[in-house]
Amino acid sequence: NAGVTQTPKFQVLKTGQSMTLQCAQDMNHEYMSWYRQDPGMGLRLIHYSVGAGITDQGEVPNGYNVSRSTTEDFPLRLLSAAPSQTSVYFCASRFTGSYEQYFGPGTRLTVT
Amino acid sequence: AQSVTQPDIHITVSEGASLELRCNYSYGATPYLFWYVQSPGQGLQLLLKYFSGDTLVQGIKGFEAEFKRSQSSFNLRKPSVHWSDAAEYFCAVGASGNTPLVFGKGTRLSVIA
Numbered sequence: 001n002a003g004v005t006q007t008p009k010f011q012v013l014k015t016g017q018s019m020t021l022q023c024a025q026d027m028n029h030e031y032m033s034w035y036r037q038d039p040g041m042g043l044r045l046i047h048y049s050v051g052a053g054i055t056d057q058g059e060v061p062n063g064y065n066v067s068r069s070t071t072e073d074f075p076l077r078l079l080s081a082a083p084s085q086t087s088v089y090f091c092a093s094r095f096t097g098s099y100e101q102y103f104g105p106g107t108r109l110t111v112t
Numbered sequence: 113a114q115s116v117t118q119p120d121i122h123i124t125v126s127e128g129a130s131l132e133l134r135c136n137y138s139y140g141a142t143p144y145l146f147w148y149v150q151s152p153g154q155g156l157q158l159l160l161k162y163f164s165g166d167t168l169v170q171g172i173k174g175f176e177a178e179f180k181r182s183q184s185s186f187n188l189r190k191p192s193v194h195w196s197d198a199a200e201y202f203c204a205v206g207a208s209g210n211t212p213l214v215f216g217k218g219t220r221l222s223v224i225a
Contacts, residue, residue, distance in 0.1 A: 033212060040121070042202065042217035043156075050210045058212060090155060099144045099163070099206040101213055103155040 002026050004104035006091050012110045013081040021076040021107050023091030030096045032074040036060065036087040037106075043090065049074055050096060081111045114139040114205045118216035125193050126224055133188040133219050135203030144206035145186040146213070147177055151199045159201075162186065173197070198223045 007022045025032065033048035035058075045058030049068040063085060065077040074093075078085060091104040115138045125131050137143055144163050148156040160171025167179040177188045186203060203216040 031210070035215075040217060043215040045212050045214075048212050092156075096210060099146070099213065100158060100161060101146075101204075103148075103157075105155045 004102050006104035006107050010108050017081050018079050023074045024072050025093040029093035032093045034076045035090045038087050083111045086111045114207050114214050116203050116205050116216035118219050120219045122220045124222040127195050128192050131190045131193045133201050135186045136184050137205045146204040147188050148202045149199050195223045
């Protein structure tokens with residue numbers, strides 16, 4: 001049971017490049033979400049999904065896309081990276097109604 | 113919508129001293145409350161949670177938290193801090209249904225000898 005996994009662990013992008021941050025969980029959790037963590041800002045929700053085929057926006061969705069084609073995977077896409085997207089990104093999952101959320105180890109992204 | 117305030121950005125305590133980290137929430141009904149810990153360079157680990165029932169909840173690593181409805185608070189405590197407790201601590205609140213967890217901005221704990 002690997003829990004929540006994220007790849008890559010580190011990434012450097014140039015402004016305007018696109019990339020996908022991968023997130024997978026093997027706990028059969030319906031609920032998955034993406035947060036970004038910036039110093040002094042805590043964790044801010046980007047997008048979340050309550051099940052396959054269903055996604056919704058969080059607090060800071062601009063510049064990011066998500067899709068949920070399977071229960072296990074919830075990739076986060078940066079369409080045109082900007083320096084303001086330099087951050088640490090965390091994926092999390094839980095059973096709906098449980099609220100006990102499990103986090104991945106994070107992806108540290110730098111946009112130059 | 114729910115919200116969380118952690119009034120202390122940074123706290124320094126001596127090893128062996130007691131610790132209390134403050135958390136205040138805003139939500140009209142009974143909330144689901146959580147404390148997470150993040151060690152440097154790591155992800156978040158759940159310390160403890162409150163859903164209902166006994167207002168004093170025990171967690172891992174010797175931590176406990178008390179839910180006080182009258183004060184809208186869920187403060188985290190530990191009677192004797194160890195150097196390994198140095199980390200960032202996040203309080204979070206959830207509401208019923210599929211609403212996402214909302215996190216506070218965190219409190220960084222430093223432990224000195």
